[in-house]
Amino acid sequence: MKLIDLNREGGIGANCLLLELAGLRILVDCGLNPKQVGRAATPDLARLRELPLDLIIITHCHLDHIGSLPVVMREHPSTPVIMSSSSRLLIERMLRNSASVMKRQKEEENIPDYPLFSHAEIERLRGRMMGLAFGQAKRFRGHHSGSEIELIFHPAGHVAGAAGVELVHKHRHIFLTGDVLFEDQRIVPGAKFPSGHFDTLVMETTRGDTDSSDIALRGDEFARLVKSINDTIQRGGSFLIPIFALGRMQEVLTVINDARKFGRLVDCPIYASGLGMDLVDYFDEISRKTRHIHFNRSIVKDLQLQPLPRKLEAGKDPQQNALYIISSGMMVEKTPSNTLASGLVGHARNTIGFVGYCDPDTPGGQLLASKPGDSFLFEKAGVKTKVKARVERFELSGHADRDHLLQFAVQAAPRAIVLTHGDAPARKWFSNQLTEQLPNAKVIDPTPGEEYQV
CATH class of the missing domain: 3.60.15.10 (Ribonuclease Z/Hydroxyacylglutathione hydrolase-like)
Structure with a gap:
């Protein structure tokens, strides 16, 4: 060959x-x-x-x-x-x-x-x-x-x-x-x-x-994610999960739904948007037709997911005390997760939680490499701010x-x-x-x- x-x-x-x-x-x-x-x-x-x-x-x-x-x-x-x-x-x-x-x-x-x-x-x-x-x-x-x-x-x-x-x-x-x-x-x-x-x-x-010894179990990482969301909401902040549309969004939504169903997630508004929300219907169809995955679109209704507000203002914290699950996963410039992060990062009450790989050259990778108190530039959003929010990585490769x-x-x-x-x-x-x-x-x-x- x-x-x-x-x-x-x-x-x-x-x-x-x-x-x-x-x-x-x-x-x-x-x-x-x-x-x-x-x-x-x-x-x-x-x-x-x-x-x-x-x-x-x-x-x-x-x-x-x-x-x-x-x-x-x-x-x-x-x-x-x-x-x-x-x-x-x-x-x-x-x-x-x-x-x-x-x-x-x-x-x-x-x-x-x-x-x-x-x-x-x-x-x-x-x-x-x-x-x-x-x-x-x-x-x-x-x-x-x-x-x-x-x-x-x-x-x-x-x-x-x-x-x-x-x-x-x-x-x-x-x-x-x-x-x-x-x-x-x-x-x-x-x-x-x-x-x-x-x-x-x-x-x-x-x-x-x-x-391999550095890799946490997937279930443990999801438990840590839910705990971090609860802590953030309870202290009056918002939690942003920059998300990949294909696969990761549907998995995270399912886990969040499980946590809420069993009383492990605090009550808060949940905003979800992007291509990943369109793919919910496709995943439901694949689950029904092939049985190769386990997914049901009813979680959209169960979680009472809300669409993202039409106009996100760069550099401004919407102060909704909410969970945001929105693309892009690497917080690429001019995406909703990048715009929202530019308003959340400057406030200690908020958390940005990454659940997938971030290339070091992307805004997501750069934020993960930053330290508390560093200046951070959201270049195309025209926002420069101090990193005061918690920035966390969850190992869900x-x-x-x-x-x-x-x-x-x-x-x-x-x-x-x-x-x-x-x-x-x-x-x-x-x-x-x-x-x-x-x-x-x-x-x-x-x-x-x-x-x-x-």
């Missing part, structure tokens, strides 16, 4: 792998790098332009895995796209939101390349996207080679619809973990991957730099801890292992451990754009 990482920057960004297996060219994911803009945010798709592409596989619907999909589908008009049946229910809504965000960015920041695709184009492409049930084998024949491969999706935890990908050609088995979490989340069961030998394993490495992932890799005893989706220190840890524990395996940490014979 040949493999090229088309993610220009490597690390975690515009995830995109080109595989050549038995003469078939297969693209796995086609994401958008959240740190870049315009064409620079896409994978290096120029490498595909002169090549026929037999199949596009999508592992899950986070934008770092699907954000450039319409671009590559436009350039390869006959290539089918396959994903899990749950991802198929989500993908158009995620892409439409991305198109709207890019259109707004073009107007506000004058980015010439944006939007990379339109709502109308998503509508035109929808017929080429197909869903496949977990555990169901599907055969694909190459247009030019005539060779045949078999594809099977396996539940990967992480987020609704996330899939590990098993590819079989004759007696050869290749497995791609995609983004994976083996631990059960509140609404998404943990990964159920096949055990036993694979010839090649392509694996994510996101948490390779985080010692959607990615497997490194020991679980290492254990899976070692039991698979592959001949070759390819490292993806991780920063340099994370990959280095996996590379060292795998070399030590599987001395006969070839461990590859691919340089972007280079072709590897695996």
Whole structure:
């Protein structure tokens, strides 16, 4: 098998792998790098332009895995796209939101390349996207080679619809973990991957730099979150949870609903808004149709969720003594969570509680790195304030801890292992451990754009 990482920057960004297996060219994911803009945010798709592409596989619907999909589908008009049946229910809504965000960015920041695709184009492409049930084998024949491969999706935890990908050609088995979490989340069961030998394993490495002994149990972290919310409300403050729309919002809402149902959450107004609220209906549908997740949209009514006030004023605390669950998760500039935080941070009664990964270069990452009393600039909101509010992080990652992932890799005893989706220190840890524990395996940490014979 040949493999090229088309993610220009490597690390975690515009995830995109080109595989050549038995003469078939297969693209796995086609994401958008959240740190870049315009064409620079896409994978290096120029490498595909002169090549026929037999199949596009999508592992899950986070934008770092699907954000450039319409671009590559436009350039390869006959290539089918396959994903899990749950991802198929989500993908158009995620892409439409991305198109709207890019259109707004073009107007506000004058980015010439944006939007990379339109709502109308998503509508035109929808017929080429197909869903496949977990555990169901599907055969694909190459247009030019005539060779045949078999594809099977396996539940990967992480987020609704996330899939590990098993590819079989004759007696050869290749497995791609995609983004994976083996631990059960509140609404998404943990990964159920096949055990036993694979010839090649392509694996994510996101948490390779985080010692497993430092990771708190998910249930304990949610209990700590509820306790912190109660404390904040009782001292007259407001609690902001900057939230990721796909997966994290629905999980947090479910946990908050459980806490209220069992009398563990103080009474207070709860405001929730953003794409995550739209996705509540989609998660409800996935739960009913596939039974792969456990979610019910009735929590919106049970929690008496209120929409965010129409006009949030930057730098002003609304003083609602409320819980806010709003996007974006990294508190990106010009999002509701950023605007609201600019008014909350300067008051000791308030708390900002992060429940997901924050890139150090984003406002969320910068706030987490700040100390009480530091000056903090909300640049595009035009607000500079002292950090007086409590700023907390709750360990609720959607990615497997490194020991679980290492254990899976070692039991698979592959001949070759390819490292993806991780920063340099994370990959280095996996590379060292795998070399030590599987001395006969070839461990590859691919340089972007280079072709590897695996």
